[in-house]
Amino acid sequence: MKILIADDDRDLLGLIAFALTQAGYLVVRASDGPAAIRAFEEESPDLVVLDINMPGASGFQVCEAIRVKSRVPVMMLTVRGEEEDLVRALELGADDYLNKPFSPRTLLARIKALLRRAGVESTAPLAVGQVTLDVDEHTVRIGDGAPVRLTKLELRLLQMLLANAGRTVHSDRLLVQVWGHRNSGDRQLLKQLVHRLRQKIEADPANPVLLQTAAGSGYKLIVE
Amino acid sequence: MKILIADDDRDLLGLIAFALTQAGYLVVRASDGPAAIRAFEEESPDLVVLDINMPGASGFQVCEAIRVKSRVPVMMLTVRGEEEDLVRALELGADDYLNKPFSPRTLLARIKALLRRAGVESTAPLAVGQVTLDVDEHTVRIGDGAPVRLTKLELRLLQMLLANAGRTVHSDRLLVQVWGHRNSGDRQLLKQLVHRLRQKIEADPANPVLLQTAAGSGYKLIVE
DNA sequence: GCGCGCGGTAACAGAACGGTTATAAAGCGC
DNA sequence: GCGCTTTATAACCGTTCTGTTACCGCGCGC
Incomplete structure (x- = not known):
């Protein structure tokens, strides 16, 4: 698990890194x-920690630049009281924030929570019920069938559903987690992706058993 | 998602609530x-916002009382500069704080971040009396009957009634909460929606037991 | 009786939604 | 460049949802 830390305070940088x-x-x-x-x-x-006040380009600009091409979890380091900065960071797509000063223990706890939420916690083969997902190999196995290759997006979608196995995941959240944006018009993308994934993991794609639709909200993965 | 706000300033309370x-x-x-x-x-x-300065019992005491029995996220409203208050609040188990004065936009961003952090995003089934509402799945169960699927609007309506179980909710308020507008001509919408909801949750829709009419004002959900 | 307001019911049309198929565009190894 | 895979966009279809219109019945004041 790789974490990028950006801060102009060398001492703090060293402490966090340690x-x-x-x-x-x-x-x-x-x-x-x-x-x-x-x-x-x-x-x-896999995760980025950004100080807002930095020379060259502020944390905002970095966050913005990252968000253009990635939905990686971003944590912002803020100075207490700078409410406006904070709000702007969150609206730019930061996932969490932490007020300075903070204890390394707090930072660690937050980072863990953030990684868990993003569903990237374990890169090892991830198995829930019938579904065994190998993130490194980009493959799934259903029961004891043959491994099936997944594309990047299919993998990410399945990863999200697997991380919330048994529960409904809302379409909006899937859009954010898989593509990194939330234009609600992009439901078509999700429709397509679900369709293609079903072709790969369902015995009878027309009557899905694993990847079920939750009408009006989203999709969920059935495990028992 | 239900949020409790405690503040003795009625104006501020109204603003935040709105x-x-x-x-x-x-x-x-x-x-x-x-x-x-x-x-x-x-x-x-699912989340509590507490002003520190309140008559009766201070925000500290409320926070303490809550923490005895729950780990629900708590946000404290503080006056800038009262550092020791702040420290005490955090030690008592508050999860975040906000300096007055603040903009509604700021509060909203912070609340969202706090909910995200707490992982409360997927709400557990909400049960009052006979009625068990699962917001994620868009379903209700009455007693131990089979779960029934609800549409978006039906869900919102039932959510509002459930949040005020036992009390009459005025039609105008329901209109605002469900549709977001208050054209009094739109009573017909509410009539229809109530009718459709009754078909789904009442044993005998013609003689409603759960979702009763309060003539001249609105509707209420009976629980015992 | 009558008209009127109010709540409940029925029926229908347009919109929204989800599944499917087809086709174009982008990415990538060669 | 070429061919292949992956991703995005569009269109079509059946189902469900929602807003609208109309009508019925009841209580109430006149």
């Missing part, structure tokens, strides 16, 4: 905006 | 400490 490394994460550092954007593109981390 | 209602949340109000604790127990909200 804490995260201890916790078993791989840490990439950047100490200004442009470096952060470059590092993001080169390293494609 | 903003949150517009954003699609169900709002429960309290204007002093004891009322807040009572409301918390009766309504079991």
Whole structure:
């Protein structure tokens, strides 16, 4: 699990990096905006921690640049009291924020929660009920059938449904998690993706058993 | 999603309630400490917003009372500069705080982030008396009957009635909460929706037991 | 009686929704 | 470039949902 941290305060950067490394994460550092954007593109981390106040490009700009091409979880570091900054960050697509000063323990807890929510916590083969998902290989196996190859989007969709197995996941949330945007007009994309995924994982795609529709809200994966 | 707001400033209370209602949340109000604790127990909200300075029992006491029996997310409203209040609130288990004065937009962004962080996004089935409402699945169960699918509007209506179970909800309020407008000519919409909902949840739709008419004002849900 | 307001019911049409198919555009290895 | 896979866009169809119109029955004041 790779985490990118961007902050111009070298001491703080070192402290955070130490804490995260201890916790078993791989840490990439950047100490200004442009470096952060470059590092993001080169390293494609699983999570990004951004300070708002940075030389070069502010955390806002970095967040915006990241959001254009990715839905990776972003955590913002803010100064207490700067409400407007905070709101702007959240509206730009940041997933969580943390007021300075904070304890490394708090940061770690938040990062874990964020990763869990994004469903990227474990890269190992993920098995729930009949469905066994191998994220590295981009394959699923249903029961003891042959592994089936999935595309990037199919994988992400299935990952989300698997992370919430048995519960309904709303279309809007799926749109955000899979594509990173929420234009409600893009329901067609989801329709298509679900259709294609059903062709691959359902014994009878016309009568889905695993990937069921929750009319009016979204989809859910049935496991027993 | 139900939110309890406790503040002794009626104007502020109204403003917040309006903003949150517009954003699609169900709002429960309290204007002093004891009322807040009572409301918390009766309504079991998904999130609580507490002013620190309140007559009866301070926000601290309310927060403490809530924390004894629940881990629901709590947001404190503080006056800027009162650092020790803030620290005390966080130690008592508050999850976030907001300095007065704040904009409704700020509050909304923070509440969203807090809900996300708490992972409350998927609401557990909401049960009052005979009626069990599962918002995610868009279904109700009456007693131990089979789950019945509801449409979006039916769900919203039932949600509103359930949130005010036992009390009459005025037609105008239902119109605003369900459709977002108040053209009094639109009573017919409500009539229809009530009719359709009764077909689904009443054993004998012609003689409603659960969803009763309050002649001249509105409707109410009977629970015992 | 009559007219009137109110709530309940029925019926229908347009909109919205989900599934499916077809086709275009983008990405990628060669 | 070429061919293949993946992704996006559009169109069609059947079903469900929703808004509208109309009508019925009841209570009430006149």
